Amino acid sequence: MAILLEAQHCQMTFRGLQAVKDFTATIEQGRIYGLIGTNGAGKTTVINMLSGVLTPTGGKILLEGRDITGLRPDQVARLGIVRTYQNLRLFQKMTVLENVIIGAQMHEKSNVVAGILGTPAYRRSERHLKEKSMEMLGLMGIEDHAGVIAGSLPYGLQRRLEIARILAADPKLLLLDEPAAGMNPQESLELVDRIRHIRDKFDLTVLLIEHDMKVIMSLCQYIYAMATGEIIAQGVPEEIRADPKVIQAYLGRAV
Ligand SMILES: Nc1ncnc2c1ncn2[C@@H]1O[C@H](COP(=O)(O)OP(=O)(O)OP(=O)(O)O)[C@@H](O)[C@H]1O
Ligand SMILES: [Mg+2]
Structure with a gap:
């Protein structure tokens, strides 16, 4: 399978604190x-x-073989890497649909002058953005809330x-x-199905951080486990579940 992303010995030090000491991973196209x-x-x-x-304080990130270390978030997003935040970052006062349109606009060559003049091409692209955004809301099951x-x-x-927005x-x-x-458990299960569905539909690759082991074990094909800034184990779900280091790190928690 083709390699989409490689992280090579990525490090992040915050004023003396080594939040990530070495993150090395190979992400293949189409996998979760x-x-x-x-x-x-050090997950976030x-x-x-x-x-x-x-910007990592050490190491390299390659996207399809190209070094993208140090690029800005907007540049990285244009190359196809998008993310959600642990603490949601939505435009709280805008509508659901507007939030997604903003995500979609990033890729449209919208032209401010054409927008002001309301040219037919601009109106067409606006209609297209709206349709596309509605489709993404549908895939996440929230089109009724647009x-x-x-x-x-x-x-x-x-x-x-x-997720619809990105x-x-x-x-x-x-x-x-x-x-x-x-x-809740029911919503989490539904989310697992939706993530799998969008992966299949768009041939996406997904990397997710999650504390809910049911979500991780049922959705992921390959898992990286971290503790204090380092990868302590990696493998398929069965390997991770049986790994002594993982069990120890999660002592007292069901893996
Ligand atoms: N901007 C920052 N400045 C200074 N320290 C930071 C910064 N961001 C993270 N850290 C520290 O780096 C370490 C790793 O944080 P990180 O948020 O990556 O952990 P995490 O695995 O996502 O944890 P959680 O499961 O709680 O979300 C923590 O000690 C954190 O306090
Ligand atoms: Mg985090």
């Missing part, structure tokens, strides 16, 4: 990866590096909206930071 670890293990920092939010103010949606639906940006790789946080 899990990133697990106890609180403070990894996603921050892969999405350009943080006209609702985002901030008034229940938390679990806001999480789905975040899907609209024509991504190659989705980085999801705890997409099932705050969801």
